[in-house]
Amino acid sequence: MKNSLTDRQHCVLCLIGKLLHLKDSSLFILHSSFQRRMFDCGKIAIIGGGSWATAIAKIVVGHTHHIGWYMRRDDRIEDFKRLSHNPAYIPSVRFDVNEIFFSSDLNKIAQAYDTLIFVTPSPYLKNHLKKLKTKIRDKFVVTAIKGIVPDENLVCSEYFHHVYGVPYENIACIGGPSHAEEVAMERLSYLTVGCADLDKAQAFTDILASNFIKTKISSDVIGIEYASVLKNVYAIAAGVCSGLKYGDNFQAVLISNAIQEMYRFLQSVHPIERSVIDSVYLGDLLVTGYSNFSRNRTFGTMIGKGYNVKAAQIEMEMIAEGYFGTKCMKEINRRMHVNMPILDAVYNILYERISPQIEIKLLTDSFR
Numbered sequence: 001m002k003n004s005l006t007d008r009q010h011c012v013l014c015l016i017g018k019l020l021h022l023k024d025s026s027l028f029i030l031h032s033s034f035q036r037r038m039f040d041c042g043k044i045a046i047i048g049g050g051s052w053a054t055a056i057a058k059i060v061v062g063h064t065h066h067i068g069w070y071m072r073r074d075d076r077i078e079d080f081k082r083l084s085h086n087p088a089y090i091p092s093v094r095f096d097v098n099e100i101f102f103s104s105d106l107n108k109i110a111q112a113y114d115t116l117i118f119v120t121p122s123p124y125l126k127n128h129l130k131k132l133k134t135k136i137r138d139k140f141v142v143t144a145i146k147g148i149v150p151d152e153n154l155v156c157s158e159y160f161h162h163v164y165g166v167p168y169e170n171i172a173c174i175g176g177p178s179h180a181e182e183v184a185m186e187r188l189s190y191l192t193v194g195c196a197d198l199d200k201a202q203a204f205t206d207i208l209a210s211n212f213i214k215t216k217i218s219s220d221v222i223g224i225e226y227a228s229v230l231k232n233v234y235a236i237a238a239g240v241c242s243g244l245k246y247g248d249n250f251q252a253v254l255i256s257n258a259i260q261e262m263y264r265f266l267q268s269v270h271p272i273e274r275s276v277i278d279s280v281y282l283g284d285l286l287v288t289g290y291s292n293f294s295r296n297r298t299f300g301t302m303i304g305k306g307y308n309v310k311a312a313q314i315e316m317e318m319i320a321e322g323y324f325g326t327k328c329m330k331e332i333n334r335r336m337h338v339n340m341p342i343l344d345a346v347y348n349i350l351y352e353r354i355s356p357q358i359e360i361k362l363l364t365d366s367f368r
Contacts, residue, residue, distance in 0.1 A: 052180040110139070231288045239303070243301040
């Protein structure tokens, strides 16, 4: 990561100052402003091998023409090199493997790269990081994980800060309505990068932006991360209702109540001025609650149709992060005491094994 000026850049600024007849004090301000905006993400690595990791890798390498890529399994790496695509996820996306340094050694990647984009399922993050011996407090850590760290009940930025000592200004998150499959197909998508240091957020969005990726920045890292967790919970609720044959009219009422519930929680856990109708909050909720690409909605639909949790998980063969997020959010809310009837209903269905028919009927009586 670099944010110092080269000799050439310094000379250019001095020349600009002379042409504009700037005084030394004005030139210093110009120099300082330019330096702040010169944050460089440096060499970028992807941590994770799933569909969202593959989609983000496609975006980043299209700009940088080089990335590091950590994958846990050596056989998966060898297949990737041979096939020029991820053998397990979104195989339609092809890569120039000469632009990728693959490794199953997390420490080697962490040592060699400046910006680390974590894109692993949240339930497995701790296990991956157990291998990490390299200090990462001076790295730029970007979390694209739309989940919460189980057992710790911390969103990822909090986890990296408290456990690995990464300053909040060196942590960013990616949010917004962004199904990996659509991003990989280059369908127009809108991403929000959150970071306490907005200059760093802007530098990273410059790497993501393209003709099919629109970007914006935000300082609401905690709010974006919690919204990403909650929308998975609400998508499970939407799926359960679909499986129970509730119609579109009720689905609209459910989502309307869900965004209100999300807002109440966000204002309790991190009370700042925010517009919950922004795409990073409401937009992500809508696409996760309605889309056929949504794993969490699919998982909920199976529960509504009568599958038990284990059977649904086995048949899906993919992680529905909302299952783990539901338990974590329920435990967090035990100390927050926010009115969250949809969260309570999903928790009761998944963990207390209360009949979905009964629980959703009780929920309908609380809506207006």
